[in-house]
Amino acid sequence: MFTKILIANRGEIACRVAASARRLGVKTVAVYSDADAHARHVALCDEAVHIGPAEAKASYLRGDRIIEVALATGAQAIHPGYGFLSENAGFADACAAAGLVFIGPPASAIRAMGSKSAAKALMETAGVPLVPGYHGDNQEPGFLNDQADRIGYPVLLKASAGGGGKGMRIVEASADFKAALASCKREAISSFGDDKVLVEKYLSAPRHIEIQVFADTQGDCVFLFERDCSVQRRHQKVLEEAPAPGMTLERRNAMGEAAMAAAKAVNYVGAGTVEFIANQDGSFYFMEMNTRLQVEHPVTEMITGQDLVEWQLRVASGEPLPRTQEQLSIYGHALEARIYAENPEKGFLPSIGTLRHLGTPTAISFATPTGMKTHSVTRIDSGVREGDAISPFYDPMIAKLIVWGKDRDAALRQMSEALSQYRIVGLSSNIAFLKRLVESEAFSSATLDTGLIERNQAALFPPPQAVPFAVLALACAALLQDDRQGATDPWSDSSGWRMNVPLQRTLRFADEDRVSDVVVTYRQHGWQLAHGADSAALQITGHADNLLTLQFGERTVRGTVLRDGEHFHVYQDGLHSTLLWNDPLAHSGEAEAEGGRLTAPMPGKIVAVLIAAGDAVEKGAPMLIMEAMKMEHTITAPASGVVEQVLYAVGDQVSEGAPLMSFKTA
Template sequence: MFTKILIANRGEIACRVAASARRMGIKTVAVYSEADAGAKHVEICDEAVLIGPAAARESYLRADKIIEVALATGAQAIHPGYGFLSENAQFAQACADAGLVFIGPPASAIQAMGSKSAAKELMETAHVPLVPGYHGELQDADFLQQQADQIAYPVLLKASAGGGGKGMRIVEQSADFKAALASCKREAINSFGDDKVLVEKYLTRPRHIEIQVFADTHGDCVYLFERDCSVQRRHQKVLEEAPAPGMTAERRKAMGEAAVAAAKAVGYVGAGTVEFIANQDGSFYFMEMNTRLQVEHPVTEMITGLDLVEWQLRVASGEPLPLRQDQLTLRGHALEARIYAENPDKGFLPSIGTLRHLRTPAACEFEITHASDTVVRIDSGVRQGDAISPFYDPMIAKLIVWAPDRQQALAAMAKALAQYQIVGLHSNISFLQRLIESQAFAEADLDTGLIERNQDALFPPPQPVSTAILALAAASLLQAERQLNHSAISDPWGDHNGWRLNSNLQRQLAFVDDGRASPLEVIYESGHWLLRHAEKFSQMRLLRQDGSDIEISLADRTVSGTVVRDGEQFHVFSEGSHFTLGYADPLAHAGEVEAEGGRLTAPMPGKIVAVLVKQGEQVKKGAPLLIMEAMKMEHTITAPSDGLVEEVLYAVGDQVTEAAQLLAFKAD
């Protein structure tokens, strides 16, 4: 067994690998970029070495630098995690050439599965079922369009070297093909350095089911059951679970054996995932093989009780697989929710910022045992005070729950999400809550279009904030003012207790909820406040405050929650929900006027990859104006109305900052 390994990754997967290595008595070496100097994975490893600037191509993708650090620190092996260099055959070979063990499959297996088109040909030879499509070398746009026309729409364009939902486009009709192809190729070359694509028949209402496989250097290969990853947006997984709902023992065996056949066809070694697209009738087709550990591997660990990273380390050191196929058992049900820094209400636009407040449910880290009826586990590479930057994937954490059955797992996940609090940037927690509680997911009516099919339920119109939530924000504000007054020497006229000689102080608090004014009148009375909201009066009294946690009596009931003030915003967490209230001092903001006019601004930092209009061009509402790339995703800026493009302020290749004006636009 190794005595020291280098972890060529960052974030939660670097922390995850380090946890297993530490438990096995293996020392770890972290590498980090300038942006990650204070990161969690740097802190928890035994050694850490700076390898370059923030941009991944100058740090985490520097194979030569990483190998140099491994040799200099005496590491015997390199664990690539997932992403970055994990599926880079050249890196795997370079490790071997340097006398280092690559904790993953041999370069030949990565090479074979790295090209989706070549992998399809191999799978056909191995008698693994395939989706109809074109997987050849010819990439002429007219030829590819002809192939798509023959397959019949809708079709799916996929980057041959792709993964993680990047470089994928659904094309509904022939007229849209070439524009989608150009966009797909742009994203593919930017993400993978290869713009080759394949064209496949797009199946309606398919499920995405993947099989975890493991192979050793002694010729043995097993499957560790399945994961259902059907709930996706933009071809990226949102929720994963194991086992797959409705999976029969016969179908599990058939898919597992097909996955093992796929692995053996390429001489696979280590952890890998064979992904299938499955019809509702039970038929399934090979989609791709990920030659690495998957983001969603914890759900497999939870239902098997096995540490997959430990298995990786043992296999890479030459040991045989710890268990045979007939020794593997599954127990209970596990769910994983990916907590992302993103704004679901704005097309899941990634968000950047500092985690100024982070409170999680009571959980264990990297736990795989079942010490109780339910288990809550959090895999994360960030802490309160850390920043989510534009340089890397915006994942904050993976929230995993295990319970004896799916219904109990759903309840445990709903409870854990309700206790998760984040302030400082947008997150998808509220969206995940609605998703978990939706009828479609609860009833396991699963397919990759679940989110699109349930738009109304998952993106309901905003409702006016309740008096109770306003009261919690008001109590927090008023108590903070009172404490400020008590801690300073002030004159009677500056007293925040509201004392007046002949009458009670009456005061308007100007809260804003989702753009709607929610005024609250406060009348200071002896020992309590009287609130007026929506023409109703309620007596409010502070019962308890412990930091940001607060409890009040409001009329005839008790209301509790957590209130975090962040600048001019009050974040109220109560009854499992998160409310964001703007707060404006009427005097401080008097006379201010919102005047964006014809500005079209960048929603986040990024690079301009296409300019689709010219100065002086007349456009219709919704017309694409330019395309930005940010956080490895493309974002199209569209016309807000019919109008005239007065000036284009950036060119292709330009880097832009958040809120930078991109075009001058005059509405008709």
Template sequence: MFTKILIANRGEIACRVAATARRMGIKTVAVYSEADANAKHVAVCDEAVLIGPAAAKESYLRGEKIIAVAKATGAQAIHPGYGFLSENAEFADACAEAGLVFIGPPASAMRAMGSKSAAKQLMEKANVPLVPGYHGEQQDADFLHAQADKIGYPVLLKASAGGGGKGMRVIENSAQFKDALASCKREAISSFGDDKVLAEKYLQRPRHIEIQVFADTLGNCIYLFERDCSVQRRHQKVLEEAPAPNMPAERRAAMGEAAVAAAKAVGYVGAGTVEFIANQDGSFYFMEMNTRLQVEHPVTEMITGTDLVEWQLRVAAGEPLPKQQHELAINGHSIEARIYAENPEKGFLPSIGTLRHMETPGAVAFELGGAVNLPAGVRIDSGVRAGDAISPFYDPMIAKLIVWGADRKQALARMAQALSQYQIVGLATNIAFLKRLVEGQAFSTADLDTGLIERNHDALFPAAQAAPDAALALAAVSLIESEKDRSAAQSGANAADPWGQALGWRMNHPYLRALSFGDEFAAAKPYGVNVSYRATDWLFSVGTAQPQVLSLMSQDGNDISIKLGERAVHGTVRRDGDMLHVFTNGAHYPLAYNDPMAHAGETESEGGRLTAPMPGKVVAVLAAKGQEVKKGDALVIMEAMKMEHTIAAPHDGVVDEILYSVGDQVADGAPLLAFKTA
């Protein structure tokens, strides 16, 4: 076994690999970019070496630098995690030439499966069923257009070297083909350095089911059952679970055996995933093979009681697989939710900022390789801590929340509860969206397909609701009590002076105080809250509603219990500047306190200037100065985090001025063009 390995990755997967290595007594070397100098993965490894600037192409994608660090630190092997260099055959070859073990499959297997089109040709020869489509080398736009017309719409365009949903477009009709192909190729070349695409029939209501395979150097190859990854947005997975709901044993065996045959066909070694697209009738087709560990591997670990990273290390060291097929069994059900810094209500745009506060559910230490029958069955894999920043340079994942239950019903309940307990302040997250998704009719009843989110759009993206009285009451009490504490601290020796206390005492009449809280999501106007101070409690009302008696029952730091009328209300209030983040009853209400004593900040009207929704690069300018456009017309296309975002005309008008050119980097909120109403 190795005594020291280098982890050529960052974030939660680097932390995940380091945890298993530590348990096995293996020392670890982290590599990091300038942006990651204080990152969690740097702190959890035994050594850490700077390899370059923030941009991945100048740091985490510099294979020669990483190999040099491995040799200099005495590492015997390199674990690539997933993403970056994990499926780079040239890097695997370079490791071997440098006398280092690449903890992954042979370069030949990566080459065979790395190209979606070549892999499908290989599977076709092996009689694995394929979705109808074109997987050849011809890339002429007119030729591809003709092939798409022949296949029949809707057609799915995919980057041949792609993954993670990048370089992928669904085309509904022939008229959309030209623009979609251009966009797909731009994203593909940016993400993978290769703009080759393939086209295939887009199946209606398909499920995405993948099989975890594992092979050693001694000729053994097994499958560790399946994962259902059907719930996706922008072709990227949102929820994953194992085993797949409603999977007959016969089909599980058929898919598992097909996946093993595919792995053996390319001489596979290590962890890999064979992905299938399945119709509702149970028929399935080969889609691709990911020649690495998958983001969603924890759900497989949870139901099989295995540590797949340990298996990777043992196989890479030349040991046989720890278990054979007949020794594996499914125990219970596991679900993983990917918690991202993103705004689902704004098209899942990534959110950049600092995790000013993060409180996670009560996770139970999950002993990989041991029993999975845990009291709470909650696991969190994360590469960030409170105080860390989510930058524009890398994937905006905050954590993977994984739960286990004796059955799917219990796992669903645990996931909903864990999401209710997650608290994050400082940037937008998808937590509330995930909770709606998990509790929604479609997912809870396993009515699954890759279009689940779009199919249930109205239920998953309901109109914003006004903050309830309970949340406003918690905000008011938190504000008032913090003023008391501040006043007491400032009074010092004169604490008994009634004029120096913020108790709201008045000689002749109760102090009636008007508070104002803004809510950018649910309220067009600020909430007007009235609080009448009394000896031991308050009278509380919102707007013109009937007042209710409000009293503080207990307070422990930010955790507050109040009584509002006849109701007991519990919650947590986190203050961040003028924002009061109220967490109560499983929901998060960000309320802006309009302080009448504060100086009003200057406001700058953007007028008709359309601004960048986040930091990024301009990749296309689709309008010209003086051009008349209609509402919804695409004006500028930006790329951020390797995804394209279209800036459209908010209404009919005229482009007054173009402020940036193709290739320009723009900051969050930067005006991209000036726009006048027609």
């Protein structure tokens, strides 16, 4: 076993590797960029070395610098995590040339599977079933358009060197092909440095099922069963689970055998994932092989009781696989939810900012049957802490929330409860969306396919509802409690004492859709609240660690209120409401914002300008394309009008809220 390894990654995977290495008595070296100087993975490792600026291409993608640090610190091996250099054959070769062990497959296997086109040709030879498509080298747009016409629409454009849902486009008609191809190629060259694409038949209502494989240097290979990753947005996974619902033993074994055949065809070593697109009738087709550990590997660990990172370290050090196929079994059901800094209601736009408050569910463990390690009911893999910033330079993942249950229903209940306990303040998150998704009829009944989110828009994105009176009461109570603690004279005393009449004030709260006024009348013992036609007496009967207990009319109401300046984050009955308190004194001198200008929804780079000054455009017409976190976002016309001035050019970096152009509505 190694005595010291370098972790060539960041975030939760770097923390995860550090934890497994520590259990084996292996020391770790972290590398970090300017943006990660105070990151959690830096604190967890035994040593840490700065490698460059925040941009990944100048830091985490600098293979030469990382190898230099490994040699200087005495590391014997490099764990690449996932993303960055994890599937870079050149980096694997460079590690070997420097006398370092690359904790991953041989460079030859990475190359064989790194090109989706070449991999599919290889799989065809190995007898693994493939989706109809074109995987060749001819990248002339007209030729690819002809191939799509031949295959029949809809087709899927996919970056040959891609992964993580980047560089993928669904094309519904021939007329849309060339624009989609251009966008796909731009994203592919930005994310992977290679704009080659393949064209495949897009299957309607397919499931995305992947098989975890593991092989050692002795030539043995096993599969650790399957994961269902069908629930996706923008071709990126949102929820993963293991085992796959409805999987028969025969189908599991057939897919496992096909996955191991794929691994053996390239002399694979280490952890890998063979991804299949599966029809509802049980047929399945090879999609790709990820020659690394996957983000969703914890659900496999939860149902098998195995530490896959430990397996990686043991196999890379020359040890045989820790278990044979016969020694592996499935125990219970696991779900993983990816907690992202993003706004689902705004097209899943990434959210940039500081985690001003981060409250997480309590991790719970229990003893498992003989042969399995201590098991978790609730587990959180995260690379961030309260006070950390989510920057525009890297993936906006905050954490992975993983839960286990004795069966799928138990796991669903556990996930719903864990999501309701999450508290994030300072930026947008997808937690409320995930809770709706987990509790939706489609997901809870296992009616799974990759179009689940799009097909259930009405349930997953319900129209805004009026803020419940109880939520407003909690916000008022928190504000009144703050007033009580800050009172310095009789006039600001919590009793609201006045000489002749009771004090009455109006508290105005706003969410994204409406303004709510609450009239507060101060009483000798508490307050009277009035909102519209509703009125109720209010008393604060308990207050500890932001948890308020109220006697509100005839009800007892409990909820957590986290205050961030004038924003009140209210958590009550599993729901999170964000309210902005409009303090008239604080804003009395502010002027209205200038209108007629489109602004950047997030920090990013301009990759395409589709209009010019003087152009007349219709509402919804694409005008600019921004790239942020390696994803493209199209800025469209908010109304019909005329472009007066474009303020940025292709290649320019823009900050969140920056005006992009001046625009006059018709």
